[in-house]
Amino acid sequence: MSEYPQANSARKALVLFSGGQDSTACLAWALARYAEVETIGFDYGQRHRVELDCRQTVRAELMARFPAWGAKLGEDHLLDLALLGQISSTALTEHRAIEMQANGLPNTFVPGRNLLFLTFAATLAYRRGASVLVGGMCETDFSGYPDCRDNTLKALQVALSLGLDSPMTVETPLMFITKAQTWALSESLGGAALNELIVEHTHTCYLGERTQRHSWGYGCGSCPACELRARGFQEFSESAA
Ligand code: ZN
DSSP states (O other), rough: TTTTTOOOOEEEEEOOOOHHHHHHHHHHHHHHHHHEEEEEEEEESSOHHHHHHHHHHHHHHHHHHHHHHTEEEEEEEEOOOOOHHHHOOHHHHHSOOOOBBBTSBBBTTOOTHHHHHHHHHHHHHHHHHHEEEEEOOOOOSSSSSSSHHHHHHHHHHHHHHHHTSOOOOEEOOTTTHHHHHHHHHHHHHHHHHHHHHHHOOOOOOOOOOOOOTTTTSSOOOOSHHHHHHHHHHHHHHHHHH
């Protein structure tokens, strides 16, 4: 592990961790930087609930393969946000086809979801003595979700810090990088071992498909999340070759 970056901050971070590729890269990023790291996940009746099982596997594998990180990885928190199903009607929580809507956003969009997630995370972080929230939101490859934009999250950081009367930094290490660069980032943090872990144990597919194994991991191979992940992995592999 010594060839990879290690902690340079005494702060404690809470990582929004879904069990997917992006949030696993963010978790590794936080473990390389902060003295203590905890994780938070949300159960909101998502169709790809298999990702909730992947969360525990990924945490266990990270601790086993990267002992220096394992020593800093603290508690996991899973919040029941079933109420999200009551206030939204989308393809992620109901059995509907994923398609584009008239407003240009895919119907996988849960309005303001990241605002809710980060606000719940901030409340927990405050109680746990953490002053950094880390999330995998991204402007580059994202599907047009306005709550993933940098300015939205900067504004939320200010609102949270004022509302808690305590500094709460929102870090989004993937904000301006492509999916191929996310694979490169995880490799720079944990080498080929981390990328192998991500391929084998993380989950991204919107349909929760884990029977088909591709070079980039498990998934249906045709939903928007699988297409992004596959294309990014291909670009990364070509640039590394
Ligand atoms: Zn898929």
